[in-house]
Amino acid sequence: MSHSHQSDPLLPGISMMQERLLVPILVTLLGVVLLTPRVASADARRGQLLYENHCTACHESVVHVREDRKATSLAGIRKQVVRWSSELELEWGPEEIGSVVEFLNTRYYGFGKVRKQ
């Protein structure tokens, strides 16, 4: 039956039998991907790029895990990111600042969920 033209597989190059096995597997994988809480969100990845481009000239990441670190809350991280981005005249808006805060918090601080402003 896999040779009948009415039942050509949707995916080229594989038989109906393979497709019957493959499709549920793909659907399951998709479900797992969609349902798994992402450790690094797109926001955090963007923040990482921004941070690596603009902020690692002076401090390596160790500044964020030292014992007497300045940021002791999400608001504290935000304050520092605002401070540094304006010091460097980067003209970051809430989007950029939020992304970098989320990146730093996800990677180093872990103060609970970042709320978008």
Ligand code: HEC
């Ligand atoms: C000109 C050098 C320099 C640049 C560039 C710089 N920083 Fe910093 N940063 C420092 C120094 C020095 C400290 C620690 C002393 C202090 O807070 O004054 C610090 C501390 C911090 C802290 C607080 C760390 C803690 O103790 O919890 C954060 C957050 C931070 N920086 C973020 C950034 C971000 C985001 C950028 C890029 C927009 C940036 N920094 C760019 C020098 C710099």
